[in-house]
Amino acid sequence: DERSKLQEEMRAARDAVRELRGEFKKKEDEYYNREREIRKQQKEEYEKRRAEQAEERKQRDEERRRRQLENAPEPLYKEIMACEQLIAYIGKVDPRPSAAASEKAAAAEPA
The missing domain is CATH 1.20.5 (Single alpha-helices involved in coiled-coils or other helix-helix interfaces)
Structure with a gap:
């Protein structure tokens, strides 16, 4: 029980x-x-x-x-600027008269 x-x-x-x-x-x-x-x-x-x-x-x-x-920048910008600077530098130090100066002298001469 x-x-x-x-x-x-x-x-x-x-x-x-x-x-x-x-x-x-x-x-x-x-x-x-x-x-x-x-x-x-x-x-x-x-x-x-x-x-x-x-x-x-x-x-x-x-x-x-x-x-x-x-x-x-435009393509080849650096190269173009370098060429322009080189042209300007050579134009200053080149002993030969430049083509532009020759043309000015020829235009200044009376013909």
């Missing part, structure tokens, strides 16, 4: 533990489902921000390239 009574109490205690574990499991599942949902939303927001930033970066890069092309 006492033994069956104790077995009944043990069974009731085990049932109570199972019930508590079941409730805990439900709440834990709800918690993890909420966490999963929050992480999913955060990931979506992050991906959206990242896509927007990539688009903005792309537009800035295109604008920068366009400005560089507009402001770029």
